[in-house]
Amino acid sequence: MTTAPDTTSYDAHFKVWRGDVDGGGLEDFTVEVNEGEVVLDIIHRLQATQAPDLAVRWNCKAGKCGSCSAEINGRPRLLCMTRMSVFDRDETLTVTPLRAFPVVRDLVTDVGFNYEKARQVPAFVPPQDLGPGEYRMQQEDVGRSQEFRKCIECFLCQDTCHVVRDHEENKTAFAGPRFLMRVAELDMHPLDAAEETGLDRKSTAQEEHGLGYCNITKCCTEVCPEHIKITDNALIPLKERAADRKYDPLVWLGNKIRRRTS
Structure with a gap:
């Protein structure tokens, strides 16, 4: 047998x-x-x-x-x-x-580069008129931010992004998809009071974190083990808001009027 x-x-x-x-x-x-x-x-x-x-x-x-x-x-x-x-x-x-x-x-x-970039992103700014336990958000806003909170800091998106993968010289000016996603999360947070303190997250994303270097190839999304839609749900909306802030004449005028009245 x-x-x-x-x-x-x-x-x-x-x-x-x-x-x-x-x-x-x-x-x-x-x-x-x-x-x-x-x-x-x-x-x-x-x-x-x-x-x-x-x-x-x-x-x-x-x-x-x-x-x-x-x-x-x-x-x-x-x-x-x-x-x-x-x-x-x-x-x-x-x-x-x-x-x-x-x-x-x-x-x-040595992935220390990523921790350096993390420290460069200003933290959530709580609203001054609300205390602990008084925060209230719509479930839709909670769900939008929760997707980004699934990140496990594997840095695969950072590794596959050709802006830093193929161009070492870009690392000083570009935060990478993981941390631009963090900026986007804070910028869309309905309770973040950064603008009241003079911090414009859309402007800093463009000028300090290198948002303009991203050309939305979606390679970061493709390798994410948590299946976060980094490009579609974070980077593209952040790019759109940054462009509106900088180039839309009505938004520019509204900001000027708001500053003058305040």
Whole structure:
């Protein structure tokens, strides 16, 4: 009596980038894959069996911490949310660090750029005439902001945005889609009192955060693991409001009158 061959496991071919800030390259590995596994499982197996010094950042393995961001076959992905079953068994998978950020070692990159940009976005300004517990918003406004709050800070959108991915010199002037989305969220918040303090979020988005660099290719939306419609629901509306503020003569006149009467 013969037994059927096991079709739930197989050997996969990987190319994994190894190196540090001084340079490196791809190394070839053949590693076992079992049914239901994700790429992070395979990276862990590589660490356990062949490359114990392989560096990779991860935490929750549930697609909620954003730590295990890397590139698989050139596409920014979360290692823990990319199932091996989406690839052909005879396909060679190339795993590399995020291209837009400096390499620390192997698959770990220095994403400090993103935290610098986060600090440059002024925080929510509470209305002066309302105290804690007195805030009231329409459910529609809550839902609009809640979509953006789903961000897990994986920075895949930052990595795939060609403005910073292909042009290192733009990083000083461009915040990237994740933080322009934050500006958009605050600008559309019905209780944000930034303008009462003299802060024009639409103007700062254009002049300080580089909104004009974005040409709405939607690559940021395509890689978002939380399926946030970054381009359609945040960046395009913010661009429209910024353009109205700067170029619409009626809006310009209304702002002039409002300033004069106040």
